[in-house]
Amino acid sequence: MNQGPTCPPACLALAHAMADAAAQVIRPHFRTRIAIHAKADASPVTMADRDAEAVMRRMIEAQFPDHGIRGEEFGTCRIDAEWVWVLDPIDGTKSFVSGSLAFGTQIALLHCGKPVLGMINQPITGERWVGAEGVATLGREPIRTSERTALDQAILYTSALEQFDRPRHDRFSALAASVRFTRLSHDCYAAGLLALGGIDLLVESDVFDYDILPQMPIVQAAGGIVTDWEGRLLKDAPSYATVLMAANGELHRAALDVLCRA
Structure with a gap:
């Protein structure tokens, strides 16, 4: 297995503790008539999103006050720090408010900008x-x-077709026509399924760092590849125009060939 930069044991322990704490906040609101608010970009947010991120931020500040934080709900602090946490309290809020299980809490730790x-x-x-x-x-x-390496046997997921502009939608449609079947609206859960071997390709467009950075170490450590639609490595950035995750190199090359030709 590929060995990356070291994640300090205390940081891994904190991540587990934060996931537990966020879950305690989120669970009582699941499948209830929780109020749904609209953020500036019209995406939905709930009290569960905000309270879960708030509790995680407090835990970071208490244990590692010199670490930076980049969160979906409450923005950034100390983002030039050597160690930076990236938090997405509920990735898949639309699924959460619909009573679907296709959502999750995402946590990443960056060391000098690289997810560890x-x-x-x-x-x-x-x-x-x-x-x-x-x-x-x-x-x-x-x-x-x-x-699986044959594109026509691959299972393809994406989170939201509305995130694709017309040219990217056409490119995605070409890929979807080349695979065994396609499913939508699983958000971070799809990345988990990719790492687990249940699906083979995950394609996203117009997403943010807190959507993708927590997924990258999981997919890559499981043997997968993460790039943009041109095959370039993703850099530490606030957002990503395109993301392609593939189960293996052969499938990644086949998907790139379709995306680049369409």
Whole structure:
């Protein structure tokens, strides 16, 4: 397995504690008539999103006051720090408010801008994906991506078609026409399924760092590849125009070929 930069044990322990704390905040609101508010970009947000991020931020400040934080709901602080936490309290808020299980809490730790820890926690089912030290796990069990390499046998997921502009929608449609079947609206849960080997390709457009950075260490440690639609590595940035995650190199090359030709 590929060995990346070291994630300090105390940071991994904090990530687990934060996931537990966020879950305690989120669970009582699941499948209730929770109020839904609109953010500036018209995306939905709830009290559960905000309260879950707030509790995680307090835990970071208490244990590592010199670390930076980049969160979906409450913005950034100390983002030039050596260590920076990236928090997405509920990735898949639309699923959460609909009563669907296709959502999760996402946590990443960056060292000098590079993700060294990724975590996806499903607060209701208790499923927890972790990527650190070159190892990906679901619960306590190591996981690996799919070995399928034929594009026409691949399973493709994406989170939201409305995130694609017309040219990208056409390119995605070409890829969707080349695979076995396509599913929508699973957000971070899809990245977990990719790392687990259940699906083979995950394609996104117009997403943010807190959407993707927690997923990268998990997918990569499980054997997958993460780039943009041109095959370039993703850099530490506030947002990403395109993201392609593939189970293996052969499938990644095949998907790139379709996306670049369309």
